[in-house]
Amino acid sequence: MSSNLKNIIITGAGSGFGRAMAIRLSAEGYNLILSDINEETLQETARLIKSSETKILLQAGDVGNPGFLKSMVKNAIEEFQDLHVLINNAGISGDVMNMIDLPEPALMRVFDVNFKAYWLLCKLVAKKMKTQKKLKPIRGKIINISSIAGKQPLEMLGAYSCSKAAVNAMTIILAKELAPRITVNAVCPGFHVTGIYKNDPNLVQDYMKIVNQKIRLRRLGTAEDIANIVSFLVSDDSNYMTGQLINYDGGIIFH
Ligand SMILES: NC(=O)c1ccc[n+]([C@@H]2O[C@H](COP(=O)([O-])OP(=O)(O)OC[C@H]3O[C@@H](n4cnc5c(N)ncnc54)[C@H](O)[C@@H]3O)[C@@H](O)[C@H]2O)c1
Incomplete structure (x- = not known):
């Protein structure tokens, strides 16, 4: 482990990026608090983790429910005392439709999961980080998994794009407010094959078009690509x- 920050919360750890990050960070020696709305896939992630040297706490629940987030953080503190890294990752794409046709509950659900849950966890965890043992030079890190859609919004994915733009803005605001001992960064992935897309066969064809027309490195991303950059963000490097x-994103957007 190349950091003295040991205990890491990962949301959405039952699939895709969350699972790949859990496997990678456990192998690197970190203790993990893993959560997901899907208890079965969450337990499968725990089974896939080979390391017996690190501790894992599983917390199944809906990040859209503030009560669940509060109890998860409370349980994590009881188990590990200090919280060092928060990785906000659980997310949904929402309905694929024009924004003006989107029913209000659908918009609110995307915002509850993709933005409000990120904010509330940042709030709960950053407050805890501020009161705990003063590790130097960095006391804690927050990593928000956002999207390039937050910078270059996608039509038909309006609620999703707006929620990720809000995560991007919050990341900058919190980085300023929580400096100098807590860092806050966001990762903006492009097109990666994970559970969020793989249930839709039409998307495979669309994806090949995207690879040929948009991705300069000429391949789709994987979940492990995201685990690589997150491993760097967690580390002292x-x-x-x-x-x-x-x-x-393999070279899709450049700002
Ligand atoms: N895959 C991509 O190409 C891509 C691109 C850009 C951004 N992202 C972002 O990356 C993050 C992870 O996505 P992924 O591709 O790994 O998707 P995924 O669907 O494979 O994994 C998301 C996980 O979050 C969980 N989850 C969903 N809603 C939840 C809720 N309300 N409470 C708790 N858990 C919940 C799901 O059960 C799932 O295990 C998301 O925030 C997504 O927006 C993904």
Whole structure:
């Protein structure tokens, strides 16, 4: 482990990026608090983790429910005392439709999961980080999994794009407010094959078009690509970085 920050919360750990990050970070020696709305897939992630040297706490529940987030953080503190890294990752794409046709509950659900839950966990965890043992130079890190859609919004995915734009803005605001001992960065993935897309066969064809027309590195991303950049962000090698919205998309957008 290349950091003295040991205990990490990961939401959405039952699939895709969350699972890949859990496997990678456990192998690197971190203790993990893993959560997901799907208890079965969450337990499957725990089974896939080979390391017996690190501790894992599983918390199944809906991040859209503030009561669940509060109890998860309370349980995590009881188990591990200190919380060092928060990785906000659980997300949904929402309905694929024009924004003006979107029913209000559908918009609110996307915002509850993709933005409000991120904010509430940042709030709960950052307050805890501020009161705990003063590790130097960095006391805690927050990593928000956002999307390039937050910078270059996608039609038909309006609620999703707006929620990710809000996550990007919050990342910069919190980086300024929580400096100098807590860093806050966001990863903006592009098109990666994970559970969020793989249930839709039409998307495979669309994806090949995207690879040929948009992705300069000419391949789709994987969940492990995201685990790689997150491993760097958790480590001491990224200690001089805060408030950054990092595109990790194979070269699609450049701002
Ligand atoms: N896959 C991509 O190409 C891509 C691109 C850009 C951004 N992202 C973002 O990355 C993050 C992870 O996505 P992924 O691709 O790994 O998707 P995924 O569907 O494979 O994994 C998301 C996980 O979050 C969980 N989840 C969903 N709603 C939840 C809720 N209300 N409470 C708790 N858990 C919940 C799901 O059960 C699932 O295990 C999301 O925030 C997504 O917006 C993904």
